[in-house]
Amino acid sequence: xxxxxxxxxxLSIQEGENLTVYxxxxxxxxxxxxxxxxxxxGPVLLVTVVTGGEVKKLKRLTFQFGDARKxxxxxxxxxQPGDTGLYLCALQGAQKLVFGQGTRLTIxx
Amino acid sequence: xxxxxxxxxxxxxxxxxxxxxxxxPISGHDYxxxxxxxxxxxxxxxxxxxxxxxxxxxxxxxxxxxxKMPNASFSTLKIQPSEPRDSAVYFCASSRTMNTEAFFGQGTRLTVx
Numbered sequence: 001x002x003x004x005x006x007x008x009x010x011l012s013i014q015e016g017e018n019l020t021v022y023x024x025x026x027x028x029x030x031x032x033x034x035x036x037x038x039x040x041x042g043p044v045l046l047v048t049v050v051t052g053g054e055v056k057k058l059k060r061l062t063f064q065f066g067d068a069r070k071x072x073x074x075x076x077x078x079x080q081p082g083d084t085g086l087y088l089c090a091l092q093g094a095q096k097l098v099f100g101q102g103t104r105l106t107i108x109x
Numbered sequence: 110x111x112x113x114x115x116x117x118x119x120x121x122x123x124x125x126x127x128x129x130x131x132x133x134p135i136s137g138h139d140y141x142x143x144x145x146x147x148x149x150x151x152x153x154x155x156x157x158x159x160x161x162x163x164x165x166x167x168x169x170x171x172x173x174x175x176x177k178m179p180n181a182s183f184s185t186l187k188i189q190p191s192e193p194r195d196s197a198v199y200f201c202a203s204s205r206t207m208n209t210e211a212f213f214g215q216g217t218r219l220t221v222x
Contacts (some may be wrong), residue, residue, distance in 0.1 A: 031208065042113075042200050042213025043152070060161065088152065090211075097142065097211055101151035 003027070004091050004100035012106040014079055021103040023089035024071045030092060032072050034063055037086040037102070079107045112213055115201050115214035122221055127189040131219045132201030143176055143186050144200040146216070152200070158175060158184065159207075191221045 005024045013019055031050045035043035047056050048067035056063045062075040089104045114133040122128050134141045142157040156166040161178045178184040188195055198218050202211040
């Protein structure tokens, strides 16, 4: 059983559309990180959310941490081909950084 | 700093052979992690070190896998003997503390035939 569930697993949309991907856990976590991974590279940190209900913005990306600190979402506005990649959420708990399986996002020109 | 450096980038080996993957973490980072990534299982934590000491190796799949960190600037992950199901991308990452950003290397793509 995955500690972290990400959905959808795959998403392919047209440039300019909006999208939301989700990260859910049955456990409360102290903090959650979102990473993006491009082909042939390692994951790169986008943001860390710590406080329940917290919202962080990174240009066209909006990250939200659920009030109960068991879920998080990533919303992308006006998606661009450069947003294509694997988006991973990672949970910090029990002295480990554990990753979800990711959402593979493709933005078509 | 050049970031986390892994070698080799690609490795193709025959079943039964020994494979050694190498990692140089970012200087000053106290934590080093080894992950394995496959399409089926995603990114799995194999083992991590704090100040060169292995802390949690519960993710190491079997005794064929071993990892060492002889000093703060070098770690190895060894598979002996290798099997086709070990084929994956192996990532090394380092961080200053447990709760700060983990910086990943570019990975080693291992293919066991």
